[in-house]
Amino acid sequence: MIHFRTPIEGVERPRMEADVVIVGGGPAGMACALRLAQLIDAHNAAHPDAALSKENIYLLEKSREAGQHCLSGALLDPRSMRELLPSFEKEAPIDGECTKESIYYLTRTGKRRFPFTPPPMRDHGNYVISINKFVKWMAEKVEAAGITVFTGFAASEVLFDGDAVIGVQTDDKGIDKNGQPKANFEPGYNLHAKVTVFCEGARGSCTKQLVERYRLEDPKHAQVYGVGIKELWEIPTGRIAKGEIIYTLGYPLTTKEYGGAWIYGMRDSLLSVGYVTGLDYEDPRTDPHHAFQSFKEHPVLRGILKDGKMIRYGAKSLPYGGWNSMPRLFGHGWMLAGDSAGFLNSQRLKGIHLAIKSGMLAAETAFDALLAGDASAPELATYKARVDASWIREELYPVRNFHQAFEHGLWQGMAKAGLQHVMGGANLGPDSKAHPGYENMRHVNALNPFREGRMQFLGAAKGDRKLTFDKLTDVYYSGTRHEDDQPTHLVIADLSICNDRCTKEFGNPCQFFCPAAVYEMVEEAGEKSSAPEKKLHISFANCVHCKTCDIQDPYQIITWVPPEGGGGPNYDGM
Amino acid sequence: MKILVCMKQVPQKDAPLKLNEAGTWIREDVSYEVNEPDAYALEEALRQKEKHGGEVVVVTAGPARAQQVLREALAKGADRAIHLVDDSFATIDPVSTARAIAAAIESESFDVVLTGLQSDDFGFAQTGVLLAELLGWPHGTIIIGIEKTETGLRLKRELEAGHYQWMDIPLPCVLTIQSGINKLRYATLIGIKQARNKPVKQMTLADVADKLGTNLQTIERLYIPVKQKKTEMLQGSSAEIAKKLVDKLRNEARVI
Numbered sequence: 001m002i003h004f005r006t007p008i009e010g011v012e013r014p015r016m017e018a019d020v021v022i023v024g025g026g027p028a029g030m031a032c033a034l035r036l037a038q039l040i041d042a043h044n045a046a047h048p049d050a051a052l053s054k055e056n057i058y059l060l061e062k063s064r065e066a067g068q069h070c071l072s073g074a075l076l077d078p079r080s081m082r083e084l085l086p087s088f089e090k091e092a093p094i095d096g097e098c099t100k101e102s103i104y105y106l107t108r109t110g111k112r113r114f115p116f117t118p119p120p121m122r123d124h125g126n127y128v129i130s131i132n133k134f135v136k137w138m139a140e141k142v143e144a145a146g147i148t149v150f151t152g153f154a155a156s157e158v159l160f161d162g163d164a165v166i167g168v169q170t171d172d173k174g175i176d177k178n179g180q181p182k183a184n185f186e187p188g189y190n191l192h193a194k195v196t197v198f199c200e201g202a203r204g205s206c207t208k209q210l211v212e213r214y215r216l217e218d219p220k221h222a223q224v225y226g227v228g229i230k231e232l233w234e235i236p237t238g239r240i241a242k243g244e245i246i247y248t249l250g251y252p253l254t255t256k257e258y259g260g261a262w263i264y265g266m267r268d269s270l271l272s273v274g275y276v277t278g279l280d281y282e283d284p285r286t287d288p289h290h291a292f293q294s295f296k297e298h299p300v301l302r303g304i305l306k307d308g309k310m311i312r313y314g315a316k317s318l319p320y321g322g323w324n325s326m327p328r329l330f331g332h333g334w335m336l337a338g339d340s341a342g343f344l345n346s347q348r349l350k351g352i353h354l355a356i357k358s359g360m361l362a363a364e365t366a367f368d369a370l371l372a373g374d375a376s377a378p379e380l381a382t383y384k385a386r387v388d389a390s391w392i393r394e395e396l397y398p399v400r401n402f403h404q405a406f407e408h409g410l411w412q413g414m415a416k417a418g419l420q421h422v423m424g425g426a427n428l429g430p431d432s433k434a435h436p437g438y439e440n441m442r443h444v445n446a447l448n449p450f451r452e453g454r455m456q457f458l459g460a461a462k463g464d465r466k467l468t469f470d471k472l473t474d475v476y477y478s479g480t481r482h483e484d485d486q487p488t489h490l491v492i493a494d495l496s497i498c499n500d501r502c503t504k505e506f507g508n509p510c511q512f513f514c515p516a517a518v519y520e521m522v523e524e525a526g527e528k529s530s531a532p533e534k535k536l537h538i539s540f541a542n543c544v545h546c547k548t549c550d551i552q553d554p555y556q557i558i559t560w561v562p563p564e565g566g567g568g569p570n571y572d573g574m
Numbered sequence: 575m576k577i578l579v580c581m582k583q584v585p586q587k588d589a590p591l592k593l594n595e596a597g598t599w600i601r602e603d604v605s606y607e608v609n610e611p612d613a614y615a616l617e618e619a620l621r622q623k624e625k626h627g628g629e630v631v632v633v634t635a636g637p638a639r640a641q642q643v644l645r646e647a648l649a650k651g652a653d654r655a656i657h658l659v660d661d662s663f664a665t666i667d668p669v670s671t672a673r674a675i676a677a678a679i680e681s682e683s684f685d686v687v688l689t690g691l692q693s694d695d696f697g698f699a700q701t702g703v704l705l706a707e708l709l710g711w712p713h714g715t716i717i718i719g720i721e722k723t724e725t726g727l728r729l730k731r732e733l734e735a736g737h738y739q740w741m742d743i744p745l746p747c748v749l750t751i752q753s754g755i756n757k758l759r760y761a762t763l764i765g766i767k768q769a770r771n772k773p774v775k776q777m778t779l780a781d782v783a784d785k786l787g788t789n790l791q792t793i794e795r796l797y798i799p800v801k802q803k804k805t806e807m808l809q810g811s812s813a814e815i816a817k818k819l820v821d822k823l824r825n826e827a828r829v830i
Contacts, residue, residue: 170763173760311590
């Protein structure tokens with residue numbers, strides 16, 4: 001019997017009062033906290049008689065240390081950081097400025113270089129960074145500014161009062177695998193806040209509660225996602241220079257799937273390499289981790305990685321939908337920022353600068369709300385107005401149809417995207433619609449038996465343990481740790497669907513889309529007859545918190561909730 | 575009881591370690607955490623204080639980053655902290671560390687000093703015992719149970735093969751604590767918030783330098799064991815093979 005995590009009932013919960021609670025300490029949350037501290041400091045200097053306190057502004061972060069759950073390529077467009085901390089380039093951990101870029105289209109064994117780099121992909125002036133180190137540095141700034149960062153604490157529930165969000169409940173600690181309190185049980189806090197800003201990253205678990213309760217998404221423009229798989233490699237020097245950027249399209253995905261790769265030179269001997277697979281593919285056996293492993297077997301990559309050593313692994317989902325897919329950003333007592341709200345430019349493959357900017361704008365709105373003593377929806381509506389008036393809209397609106405153009409494959413997509421580029425982002429008709437990517441998944445028996453050239457990414461990768469790896473080996477390199485004796489945090493609404501209907505219809509795609517070997521179909525003695533039946537096993541301790549299962553499960557019965565705070569991957573240096 | 579807990583920051587367990595360029599220690603770009611038995615020592619100190627009253631003070635000797643372990647200890651309920659701050663504290667020998675700690679608490683009078691029984695990185699298991707010697711106090715090692723008596727403490731020590739030893743010890747004393755002696759508590763939000771206002775006394779190497787003596791230990795070379803796999807076929811009759819095998823197991827592999 002699997003016991004799923006749910007807040008424990010019938011306990012007295014400690015309560016804490018806050019002015020602002022920021023949920024999630026990634027670039028958006030840290031920028032929000034820092035901007036808020038700056039505004040309060042400036043206000044207090046100008047109005048010492050009506051000073052505001054920073055004492056009751058809190059940031060919750062589920063990882064044990066700041067930055068450990070942050071994963072990205074990463075390329076930073078410095079625009080918003082220069083607004084937040086004008087001299088950040090002098091002190092922030094930056095690996096290198098982008099010096100050279102190229103794009104290739106890969107066939108199985110060959111490559112074709114794009115004759116020129118399309119303008120949106122030009123990265124001169126951007127920085128290659130480790131988002132882990134960068135966010136860790138931001139956290140130091142936030143703490144030095146006098147804002148309390150609670151690491152190792154997740155927001156597990158949103159607290160509502162009628163139509164308003166009044167804060168969050170933190171995770172219960174010390175619950176055993178059967179859902180019983182252990183000797184060191186600590187109930188989660190009820191953290192009451194005037195304003196709660198959700199910056200949980202892609203497919204945030206609290207954000208999902210809000211999206212469902214308030215129907216924040218436009219059904220015609222559902223959010224669509226991809227999952228990025230990344231490895232950090234140490235390689236002999238002289239192959240990829242620090243600051244060199246390579247993007248590839250094509251192999252191993254076919255033209256039917258959306259996706260592509262990045263290769264960033266972080267140092268002369270340190271490489272960030274990763275592959276994004278769109279979570280809107282049709283073959284349920286598609287394994288994004290396998291796609292990445294096959295990508296590394298391409299001759300171009302073999303050459304770059306030869307005699308190198310993989311040192312870190314990670315996976316994380318990202319929202320691609322763009323401007324039209326963004327949910328409503330505010331309501332009574334709450335705002336959404338960063339990836340949680342879809343602030344990502346899928347054409348430029350960048351979101352960090354937008355996450356930071358959105359966090360800053362949310363901070364400005366929260367600051368005004370504190371001053372006015374009013375955090376109602378009309379007051380917080382100024383957040384949306386700020387976004388619309390900022391360069392975020394200037395950047396995102398013209399590319400609003402970009403990802404949607406690729407719905408019918410790469411060639412149509414390139415043609416449409418080219419046309420959009422000339423037409424200021426418009427189609428030859430209304431804006432493209434988007435439906436959730438999992439709806440594209442087809443039943444196993446409805447698929448072409450010849451697999452349509454997809455052999456290289458269907459099913460799990462085996463790995464040679466030098467260039468390519470199986471999932472378990474990779475998970476080891478993600479540094480993932482969870483308390484073993486706790487309830488399963490991948491909450492499945494109806495296991496009988498997994499063990500019966502899904503097996504017949506989709507062949508249990510969770511085994512394949514999960515990049516961390518959490519889901520496995522294991523033969524067990526059957527209940528009705530002696531014939532063994534395959535049952536779903538959930539190795540939740542492997543979970544790297546990428547949220548792919550929550551997004552891509554075709555029945556939408558998996559809900560990712562935060563495990564005991566402090567657990568999860570450790571993306572040191574990623 | 576006034577209790578001092580000595581804590582150390584060590585590389586996180588399971589962290590993939592890489593050697594530094596000089597091959598003398600690991601590269602610093604790993605995550606750090608509280609040395610596991612030290613966390614149990616802290617928990618034991620907090621429990622004793624909750625039972626008998628008193629004060630819990632935590633001390634660490636290490637680089638600036640080691641302040642994290644003090645903050646965690648304060649968040650869990652320690653009253654104040656002392657930080658001997660210097661990069662060199664990460665590598666000096668155990669007697670120097672013990673001398674530094676002894677110098678740092680010179681003006682105080684503790685009833686009990688608790689340490690973890692050894693560190694997860696160097697694993698010397700000496701600092702606590704040496705500290706007892708420097709203070710002129712009795713010590714007990716590998717402690718898995720502490721009870722206050724009228725004259726001092728009654729201790730349970732873990733011996734090998736499931737054997738235990740009970741002993742009485744007068745105060746003041748130094749005890750090195752075994753992991754698993756208790757169940758660790760979680761830090762709470764309110765604890766973390768209150769910890770921000772608890773005093774952390776910073777002491778530099780210069781403050782204790784004249785008490786340190788000469789550091790007698792340096793790491794010359796650290797290396798990753800080379801994997802060696804040799805297959806040797808033993809020839810002869812069964813009896814001869816068995817004889818050779820026994821010889822090899824006894825004299826080469828030394829497992830029987």
